Amino acid sequence: MASPALLRACLDVMHFTGLSHILRKQFQGMGSIFCFHHVCPGGGMAKGFAPNGKIECTSEFLSEIIHLVRKRGMETLSLADAVERIRSPQPNQKPFAVFTLDDGYKDNMIHGQPIFDQLNCPYTVFVAPKIVDGSCELWWRALEKIISANAQFKATIHGAQYDLDIRSEAQKKRAWRVLFPKLTALPQYEQRKTIHELAKKYNFDLVDYCKSIAMTWDEIRILNEDPLCTIGAHTMNHYAVAKLSTADCMYELEESRRCIERELGEKIHFFAYPYGDEPAAGLRDFQIANDLGFTASLTTRKGVVFAEHGKHLQALPRIMVSGRYQKIRYIDALVSGAPTALLNRFSKINVN
Numbered sequence: 256m257a258s259p260a261l262l263r264a265c266l267d268v269m270h271f272t273g274l275s276h277i278l279r280k281q282f283q284g285m286g287s288i289f290c291f292h293h294v295c296p297g298g299g300m301a302k303g304f305a306p307n308g309k310i311e312c313t314s315e316f317l318s319e320i321i322h323l324v325r326k327r328g329m330e331t332l333s334l335a336d337a338v339e340r341i342r343s344p345q346p347n348q349k350p351f352a353v354f355t356l357d358d359g360y361k362d363n364m365i366h367g368q369p370i371f372d373q374l375n376c377p378y379t380v381f382v383a384p385k386i387v388d389g390s391c392e393l394w395w396r397a398l399e400k401i402i403s404a405n406a407q408f409k410a411t412i413h414g415a416q417y418d419l420d421i422r423s424e425a426q427k428k429r430a431w432r433v434l435f436p437k438l439t440a441l442p443q444y445e446q447r448k449t450i451h452e453l454a455k456k457y458n459f460d461l462v463d464y465c466k467s468i469a470m471t472w473d474e475i476r477i478l479n480e481d482p483l484c485t486i487g488a489h490t491m492n493h494y495a496v497a498k499l500s501t502a503d504c505m506y507e508l509e510e511s512r513r514c515i516e517r518e519l520g521e522k523i524h525f526f527a528y529p530y531g532d533e534p535a536a537g538l539r540d541f542q543i544a545n546d547l548g549f550t551a552s553l554t555t556r557k558g559v560v561f562a563e564h565g566k567h568l569q570a571l572p573r574i575m576v577s578g579r580y581q582k583i584r585y586i587d588a589l590v591s592g593a594p595t596a597l598l599n600r601f602s603k604i605n606v607n
């Protein structure tokens with residue numbers, strides 16, 4: 256995979272040569288769906304060892320993106336309105352922009368909602384019930400905290416022994432580059448068992464931490480009263496569903512919807528696959544989402560939405576807004592559709 260620096264350089268070339276403008280007409284498609292996680296002051300801008308900064312963005316940047324897409328003539332639509340448009344496209348429609356946030360963090364409500372409300376911009380928040388009740392491990396955060404707070408990392412993971420000096424910032428970054436892919440690749444239940452063992456060993460309270468950053472059901476209910484807000488399902492336990500058995504995958508999708516419906520007292524129509532990239536969600540999972548009757552489901556496969564996605568509503572692409580790309584020119588290049596058209600070798604859909 257290309258490094259963030261290389262990707263940023265490519266986006267810069269597209270912006271400064273005007274290439275993204277030239278290609279916009281041909282490649283921007285019906286619209287773009289943005290994927291955010293955390294919205295917080297200083298999001299993604301922390302210096303030093305902060306690898307999860309990539310899933311944070313500032314409220315100012317969120318606001319800038321909404322202004323940018325409108326300046327580019329895009330309509331900010333709710334997910335339901337956008338999906339309706341994908342199902343029955345009409346001639347001469349403006350392209351749309353849809354804003355979505357995954358996982359259900361408190362900062363969405365504290366720092367995100369005021370921006371969406373102030374700018375009258377619809378948004379969708381995908382929640383996972385086990386994150387809400389604190390029993391989802393948020394292993395990527397826990398790993399960061401453990402590396403951050405310790406000077407030595409000693410553990411056996413999936414049969415491999417690690418004894419890493421993690422005193423300096425450079426050593427912590429190096430340890431993250433070794434351990435994060437290792438934990439990502441583990442079978443899902445083993446991954447969670449491993450993070451429990453590490454948390455116990457390094458005295459990190461997984462439940463307390465999860466509860467401290469996740470919205471409670473009461474907070475989600477208040478957010479859901481905002482007419483601009485849609486709540487969607489995001490599995491129970493935030494597993495990469497492609498790595499689960501069919502029965503477990505079905506349970507995660509169906510039970511999360513049932514649980515949220517029970518808590519909110521209303522129907523849930525939309526789903527987002529945790530992680531959402533190719534190894535985390537595949538054809539079998541798109542079929543399961545379809546069989547379970549979700550109106551549409553969102554991946555994080557890179558791309559903009561084309562009319563062709565009308566036949567693939569359970570595998571809609573998104574543009575991940577990364578803390579590492581907080582320059583409005585990157586977003587401008589991305590919504591032109593040109594970078595992802597190149598990445599997808601000019602194929603409009605990427606659902607295999």
Ligand SMILES: [Zn+2]
Nearest residue numbers: 357358529530
């Ligand atoms: Zn997620």
